[in-house]
Amino acid sequence: MTRRVAIVGGGISGLATAALLAADGHEVELFEARDDLGGRAGSWSAGGFRFDTGPSWYLMPEVFEHFYRLLGTSAQEQLDLIRLDPGYRVFFESGAAPFDVSADREQVLATFERLEVGARARMERYLASARETYRLALDHFLYDDFASPRSLVAAPVLRRAPRLARLLLQPLDAFAARAVTDPRLRQVLGYPAVFLGTSPYRAPSLYHLMSHLDLEDGVYYPRGGFTTLIDGIAHLARARGAVLHTGATVTRITVEDGAATGVEYTDGEGMIKHARTDIVVSTADLYHTEQSLLEPTQRSRSAVSWRRTDPGPSAVLVMLGVRGTLPRLTHHNLLFTSDWQANFAAIEEGRVPDPASVYVCKPSETDPSVAPPGHENLFVLVPLPADVLIGAGGTDGAGDERVEAIADAAIARIADWSGEHDLAERVVVRRTVGPADFANDLNSWRGSALGPAHVLRQSAFLRGRVDSARVRDVYHAGATTLPGIGLPMCLISAELVAKRVRGVRGGGRLPEPARASGPTDPRTRSGAG
Known part of the structure; x- marks a missing residue:
């Protein structure tokens, strides 16, 4: 059944949601307050320079690939991806010699061994654990709206339950210290916590899975910058019928009889308008959505709850x-x-x-x-x-x-x-x-750059929910809700909304439509380093 959808916010999660819902046949209008799309993943130019103003690491390529396949295309068709080698370089206040983290796993292990004798064997075990944990998260947690407990009692999860409990309760830094003692190497294993909006001393060691991404899977860059990613997804949304408004500031989600009926917004000429819809998806900061776009009786979280939020x-x-x-x-x-x-x-x-x-x-x-x-x-x-x-x-x-x-x-x-x-x-x-x-x-709460920190009480099913607890047909996507911070997580959050609108609950990815055979893995692109 075709439904009218209003999407608040034109960052990557809003654009991805618009593309997926429009591809499902819904009438989609997106409202972005700024004059340009992209949100945190914006762009700025001056003096012949062009800057990405936000995300700059392209990780988890299979998440991007799955998203594109849902829309009948591929990362290879949409982006010119380059695998960086080295992935990154590390400098130290102490004056210790900087070193490169290679794109080649064997060279990474050799670097660790050179800096700490015996580290290679321990790192092989660490990376094996990171790889297994990442696959478990991808298969059973990240694409789950946690509306049903079934994913938490799936056989692969139950078999690993004691280990998962230890990973959740032990800080990342302490877990990394079992693999390496050199402070420089511990920093390399701990810095991904910053991508999660926290520190290695507070992030659960479950997130050591991130080391699989940068030390084994590789770091990529879309030639032309991340603005090409945003422009491409906007094009896919428009090609499927979504209407994308810029300079349109949503000021209120309208509600009747406990259900969303649309949004009020101010257009670029200062005119107040009302878009009447059946569904509202807010990809704005969750705090802004609740405190500024909904009435007090329509809010899912109390002031006390927000005071406890990191x-x-x-x-x-x-x-x-x-x-x-x-x-x-x-x-x-x-x-x-x-x-x-x-x-x-x-x-x-x-x-x-x-x-x-x-x-x-x-x-x-x-x-x-x-x-x-x-x-x-x-x-x-x-x-x-x-x-x-x-x-x-x-x-x-x-x-x-x-x-x-x-x-x-x-x-x-x-x-x-x-x-x-x-x-x-x-x-x-x-x-x-x-x-x-x-x-x-x-409209970022307290000026946060990324979103709520991925500490234990703000991870997985404790992070939030896809739908409003108080208003029917209001959904949330983006870095401030499930599954969390980062461009891949925002793409997954868009899919979680698309699943709900389809009436699909629980874990698992949406099935990809059949397409002609041929290479679609972004890591196979010629020209990748």
């Missing part, structure tokens, strides 16, 4: 156009402080760490189109507390004082630790983004 970290982002080359940096770079535990403790306690660990992306290493000839493109992320009082960013140093000071310190740290000592003098384009920007531009 919003995850915010960040200062720094986009730099740099004259000349930066040969000591590669595509992905991680700069780790020596006292890592103090770094994370400061964030959890609401303080800006000093010094702070830093992530640096140099996409011009792989993709010349993102910078003018003879220049480099840098994207810098400094994790911070989720605190809008830290301020907002701006261009050419015009952001709030604290944000610009954090950016200056990060640039100096990159220059010092990497050996690119004249970095600051060669900056020709600069833009910063602060926690207040995440709150103002993306």
Whole structure:
């Protein structure tokens, strides 16, 4: 039965939901408040440079592949994917020599053994566990809306129940310490917790599965940047009949007799309009959806519940156009402080760490189109507390004082630790983004950069639900609900909504339509490194 659907938000989860529901024959309208689609996965251009303003790691390629196959296409047809080698480079405050994490598993193991005698054998066991745990999560948890307990009592899950319990109750750092003792290697195994909005001291060791992704499965990059991913999914949605509105700010989800009836929104000319629909899917931050788009009696969560929620970290982002080359940096770079535990403790306690660990992306290493000839493109992320009082960013140093000071310190740290000592003098384009920007531009709760942290009480079936507990025909998708943070998780969240609208509950992926034979695995693309 064809139903009218309103989707709030034009990030990747909104666009993916629009594409899937339109492909199922529904009449879909998407409403995005900003003038551009993409949400956190946005794009900004200046002075001949083009910057991705959010996600920069392409992981879990089979999730993308499955999503594209649901729409009758493939990642190979939609994207020009490059496997990065090295996957990333690691620098240290201590002055220890940086090292590369190769795209080749054998070289990764050799690097671990070189830095710590005996680590190779232990890492083989660690990666085998990560691989098994990842497959278990993919097959039994990630595509589950937890509307039924059946997935939790499936035979493969029950057989591993004691081990899963230990993985849930033990912190990631403690689990990694059983494989390696060298602090540099422990940081390599622990840093994926940041992708999950938390620290290796608080993330359950279940998430050691992430090491399968970067150390075995590989890190990819879509040529042209992540904006090509967003543009491609928007095209797929439109091609299937979805109407995508930009400059359309949803101000209220309308409800009658306990069921959604549509959305009120303000268009680009300031006119208040009402789109009457049968279903509303909000991909906006869950806190914004509940507190701003629904009436108090329609909210699923209490104020007390929100006070107990960990919003995850915010960040200062720094986009730099740099004259000349930066040969000591590669595509992905991680700069780790020596006292890592103090770094994370400061964030959890609401303080800006000093010094702070830093992530640096140099996409011009792989993709010349993102910078003018003879220049480099840098994207810098400094994790911070989720605190809008830290301020907002701006261009050419015009952001709030604290944000610009954090950016200056990060640039100096990159220059010092990497050996690119004249970095600051060669900056020709600069833009910063602060926690207040995440709150103002993306309606992110408390200015969180990613979404609620994946600590135990905010993971799997404890994270949230696909549908509203109070209003029929209101659904949620995106990083702030099931299954969690990251582009692949947002694609899965869109599929969870599509399953519900079809009347399908519980675990498992939707069946892929038949298609002509041929290579569709993105890892088989010629030109991949």
